[in-house]
Amino acid sequence: MGGELIGLVAVVLTCGLPVAALYTYYRVRKLRMEERLAALARGAEIPMEPELSQFARSRRAGILLVSGGLGLMIMFAAIARIVNEPDTLVASAIGILPLAVGIGYFLDAALIHRDIKAS
Numbered sequence: 001m002g003g004e005l006i007g008l009v010a011v012v013l014t015c016g017l018p019v020a021a022l023y024t025y026y027r028v029r030k031l032r033m034e035e036r037l038a039a040l041a042r043g044a045e046i047p048m049e050p051e052l053s054q055f056a057r058s059r060r061a062g063i064l065l066v067s068g069g070l071g072l073m074i075m076f077a078a079i080a081r082i083v084n085e086p087d088t089l090v091a092s093a094i095g096i097l098p099l100a101v102g103i104g105y106f107l108d109a110a111l112i113h114r115d116i117k118a119s
Contacts, residue, residue, distance in 0.1 A: 055116065058109035065102030069095040 039046055052060070072095030080088035 055109050055112045058105045058112060062102045062105030062109060065098045065105060067102075069097070069099030069102055071095070072098065 036046055073092040076092035076094065077089060080086060080092070
């Protein structure tokens with residue numbers, strides 16, 4: 001009975017969490033839109049949030065991915081050190097993928113910045 005219940009919980013959480021996240025995202029956007037429409041109906045002026053430039057988006061993604069990749073690598077290295085199993089250090093290779101993608105985003109941001117300066 002215990003194994004079946006664990007399997008059921010795993011499936012429900014695996015499918016349920018993304019659905020809950022999507023619903024929450026939808027509700028927040030809907031509430032923001034309704035709030036803006038109500039403010040416009042009252043005649044209030046709503047400042048528009050400036051759209052981030054492509055350079056800023058690439059830089060933000062680069063920062064998040066590089067820090068996430070380094071965090072994964074440090075976490076698995078610390079686990080290997082605490083457990084005293086050097087073979088566990090192999091798991092830190094998982095951090096290489098987000099690290100490499102983040103470096104690619106930094107390169108993209110640098111190229112965009114260079115193109116903006118040139119024009």
